[in-house]
Amino acid sequence: MQSRREFHAKLIGSAITFSLIETLWSRSLFADDAKPTIQKWMAELVEITKDLKGQKLTDLQFQTKMEDLYKRVDLTELCKVIKLDEAEKKKLPDSGAASFGFDLSKVEGLPADVGFGKQIFACKKGRSIVPHGHANMCTGFIILKGEWHGRHYDRVETNKDDYVIKPTIDRTFKPGELSTISDHKDNIHWFEATSETAFIFNVHVIGYDKTIKDAGGRMYLDPNGEKLAGGLVRAPKMSSTDCHKKYG
Numbered sequence: 001m002q003s004r005r006e007f008h009a010k011l012i013g014s015a016i017t018f019s020l021i022e023t024l025w026s027r028s029l030f031a032d033d034a035k036p037t038i039q040k041w042m043a044e045l046v047e048i049t050k051d052l053k054g055q056k057l058t059d060l061q062f063q064t065k066m067e068d069l070y071k072r073v074d075l076t077e078l079c080k081v082i083k084l085d086e087a088e089k090k091k092l093p094d095s096g097a098a099s100f101g102f103d104l105s106k107v108e109g110l111p112a113d114v115g116f117g118k119q120i121f122a123c124k125k126g127r128s129i130v131p132h133g134h135a136n137m138c139t140g141f142i143i144l145k146g147e148w149h150g151r152h153y154d155r156v157e158t159n160k161d162d163y164v165i166k167p168t169i170d171r172t173f174k175p176g177e178l179s180t181i182s183d184h185k186d187n188i189h190w191f192e193a194t195s196e197t198a199f200i201f202n203v204h205v206i207g208y209d210k211t212i213k214d215a216g217g218r219m220y221l222d223p224n225g226e227k228l229a230g231g232l233v234r235a236p237k238m239s240s241t242d243c244h245k246k247y248g
């Protein structure tokens with residue numbers, strides 16, 4: 001039996017603990033916590049990825065859904081979940097972009113295999129995620145921090161030594177802004193950091209279309225090629241090394 005005094009002391013003690021936990025929770029000081037809004041957002045990303053791979057969505061439909069979802073992101077919560085602060089402590093390369101992984105396995109409600117690849121890209125000022133396109137891949141960026149000069153192109157033709165491309169997007173991107181890629185729309189991207197450091201959230205879904213025989217991976221090119229009629233450009237294919245030498 002405990003005295004009334006002991007009972008009250010315990011009650012106050014646990015009330016303090018509870019309010020402390022609540023404070024920590026609301027400020028998201030727990031290492032791996034994720035608020036329900038971002039959990040639900042991630043779960044939606046998993047869902048549309050599954051639909052793309054299961055061919056319930058075309059790549060263009062997926063792109064629209066991904067953009068709608070990206071527009072609704074709670075950027076602060078996303079940065080916390082993927083631990084942007086840890087990425088910010090790392091050294092950035094003198095050419096090209098750094099790629100940092102992050103762990104979603106502690107986010108409640110997500111399957112062990114989320115179905116998509118994911119990373120944070122980071123560049124120093126003046127450095128670039130160099131111009132490249134993708135085959136059989138849908139992918140999307142959200143600017144996390146800093147400013148970028150982002151360019152996209154449609155891949156209109158694929159030839160032996162070059163691609164015929166058409167500029168579609170050329171503008172400044174700020175935190176919270178987004179862009180997406182599929183084989184049929186805005187297939188090529190190139191992002192140059194214009195602030196001291198700059199960070200991008202990336203999700204990619206590879207091999208969604210069994211009819212596309214091209215291998216996945218990046219296809220490097222020089223978008224400043226010969227100008228053709230109708231605003232098109234003949235963009236020579238490049239090696240990763242040459243592309244980084246010129247644009248990294």
Ligand SMILES: [Fe+2]
Nearest residue numbers: 132134139189
């Ligand atoms: Fe890419």
